[in-house]
Amino acid sequence: MAKKDEHEIRDPIHVFVRLDTDERRVLDSRELQRLRHIHQLALTYLVYPGATHRRFEHSLGVMELATRVFDVITAPPIHEKIRDIIPNKNKRNYWRRVLRMAALCHDLGHLPFSHAAETELLPEGWDHERLTKEIIRSDEMKSQTWEQLEVPVKIEDIVKVALGPKGTKELIFNEWETILSEIITGDTFGVDRMDYLLRDSLHAGVAYGKFDHYRLIDTLRILPKGGGEDDSDEPTLGLDYGGVQSAEALLWARYFMFSQVYCHSVRRIYDIHLKDFLQKWLENGKFSTETKDHLEMTDIDVLAALREANSDTKHPGHIHAKRIIGRDHFKLLYSRNPNDQNINPNAAVAIYEAACKEYGPDFVRSDEYRQKGESQYFPVISKDGRVLQSVELSDTLFKVPVVKSDFVFIDRKLRPKALNWLNEKREEIIKPQKETEE
Amino acid sequence: MKRLQRCAIMLSLVEALFQRKSWCGETHIQKSTYFLQELLRVPLGFDFILYKHGPFSFDLSDELMAMRADNMIQLKSRPPYGPSIVPGENGDRLKELFTKTIQKYKERVGFVAKELGVYGVAELERIATALYVSLNDSTPAKDAIEERASCINKLKPHISVHEARRSLESRWEISNRAVKLVQTT
Numbered sequence: 141m142a143k144k145d146e147h148e149i150r151d152p153i154h155v156f157v158r159l160d161t162d163e164r165r166v167l168d169s170r171e172l173q174r175l176r177h178i179h180q181l182a183l184t185y186l187v188y189p190g191a192t193h194r195r196f197e198h199s200l201g202v203m204e205l206a207t208r209v210f211d212v213i214t215a216p217p218i219h220e221k222i223r224d225i226i227p228n229k230n231k232r233n234y235w236r237r238v239l240r241m242a243a244l245c246h247d248l249g250h251l252p253f254s255h256a257a258e259t260e261l262l263p264e265g266w267d268h269e270r271l272t273k274e275i276i277r278s279d280e281m282k283s284q285t286w287e288q289l290e291v292p293v294k295i296e297d298i299v300k301v302a303l304g305p306k307g308t309k310e311l312i313f314n315e316w317e318t319i320l321s322e323i324i325t326g327d328t329f330g331v332d333r334m335d336y337l338l339r340d341s342l343h344a345g346v347a348y349g350k351f352d353h354y355r356l357i358d359t360l361r362i363l364p365k366g367g368g369e370d371d372s373d374e375p376t377l378g379l380d381y382g383g384v385q386s387a388e389a390l391l392w393a394r395y396f397m398f399s400q401v402y403c404h405s406v407r408r409i410y411d412i413h414l415k416d417f418l419q420k421w422l423e424n425g426k427f428s429t430e431t432k433d434h435l436e437m438t439d440i441d442v443l444a445a446l447r448e449a450n451s452d453t454k455h456p457g458h459i460h461a462k463r464i465i466g467r468d469h470f471k472l473l474y475s476r477n478p479n480d481q482n483i484n485p486n487a488a489v490a491i492y493e494a495a496c497k498e499y500g501p502d503f504v505r506s507d508e509y510r511q512k513g514e515s516q517y518f519p520v521i522s523k524d525g526r527v528l529q530s531v532e533l534s535d536t537l538f539k540v541p542v543v544k545s546d547f548v549f550i551d552r553k554l555r556p557k558a559l560n561w562l563n564e565k566r567e568e569i570i571k572p573q574k575e576t577e578e
Numbered sequence: 579m580k581r582l583q584r585c586a587i588m589l590s591l592v593e594a595l596f597q598r599k600s601w602c603g604e605t606h607i608q609k610s611t612y613f614l615q616e617l618l619r620v621p622l623g624f625d626f627i628l629y630k631h632g633p634f635s636f637d638l639s640d641e642l643m644a645m646r647a648d649n650m651i652q653l654k655s656r657p658p659y660g661p662s663i664v665p666g667e668n669g670d671r672l673k674e675l676f677t678k679t680i681q682k683y684k685e686r687v688g689f690v691a692k693e694l695g696v697y698g699v700a701e702l703e704r705i706a707t708a709l710y711v712s713l714n715d716s717t718p719a720k721d722a723i724e725e726r727a728s729c730i731n732k733l734k735p736h737i738s739v740h741e742a743r744r745s746l747e748s749r750w751e752i753s754n755r756a757v758k759l760v761q762t763t
Contacts, residue, residue, distance in 0.1 A: 374630065485650070531653075575679065
């Protein structure tokens, strides 16, 4: 049962997520509440109908997991080379609060439908991380939320921990701040990833994303990165030896979720049709980066616009809306294969360009995804106290494939003809061009 | 520079580091690329910040992942230690397609491999951080060694002031040699 000044929220993954009154104030802010209307997996629910969950519950889950990680890595046993970076108890309590609030806020800047096409849909130099930063620092959040807290926190600390060095390249991080941000955003053990794998897996109805996160978190440690050829003492998140199998399961879960859910070809083409629609519907084809406008724009607005455009043949986005609402999406013409890659590393691009020439750019789309970030390398403390590299201890980690996909899609009416065309012309199309100077 | 041209240069760097007996893990490539771009003026377009083991580029990390996905490079297990990065199955093909680009930057790539290939991760971290701090400080290098050494120690407390000073001196010597090379190629 909840104590006084403690609030409980039911969660399908973590059962209960508990907050104090200050955290509840952050959760109740307009900025956080907006995330109730941003789908975590965009239009994936058109392929996996259960995947209708939102960024709001994910943010709560990230806060819950971040706290568990914090409590484990700041408790004994602490590696002797790390002791100096852990703050004293008072400061630890402060940073624990910062971490929890940063976890809640880490996704505030996501566009409607968590849209990944930020390069096309935002002005140059903007992405959801920059928007998140602007929102956390905004006057509204400052006066309505941060200044109302009973125990104050520094806004810049929240920005740093929520976004990490990748999202705040202009800021310098000390080692402790780097570790805290790694808890949320880390490529290997970041809880953002842990929560989305577990949550997306549950809601999509696929088992691939599950792994033993209880065991994994229990075995996390801050360790000097050294081991093997890496002789540096830089602190980073690593594992106790007993957690290696859970880490293997995490990395395979990620691989399977990407290859089976996130890179599902139909999911990808729906994202492209949505981008096409948004470019027609939005003023100048871009989302506004004004905080006020951003907070007012959710999936509800986009869905309403899609439905309106679907019924209005004169609407500039009609054709794209129809492809989504009427499930008249483009179909797969080509996906990458090793033989073509060996002839031309840009085979998919060559096929896309040739198809555009043959059938017109309005009827062809391409999509490319390459896994980002490194994930298999982390330090592991062995039973005898030596710090080793993860891949020395696990053959499996070494063998987790890199996720990649290249797709070329075509209007479904043209597909039978286009498949024959591609069969006939493939060799000629993928023959590499001569090298050009840049 | 187009993506595949950039990949061809990265591949040639991996090979050059190997020839110099470098372990050639990701950290070696990260730091060598930082020198190649910032000191040898090869326009790779990576964005470096001060992070893991000194200057670090998330773009480069993503690019190395993408190159693995495209079989241009691969990981090679080297028991009892961690893996090295080596050319992948499609590496030769990439080199065939971009011979001009590789030739154009061959000397600069060779220079970086020669200067840095011998170092382990800890030394690379120190020397690359020394370059980062120096490039972000407009004071003439010779006058600023003490200030820069304490700055490095403040940013990376596991690097002592003494170690930082030594790395700044090494960095100074490498920079002088690099300037001459850039002027002649």
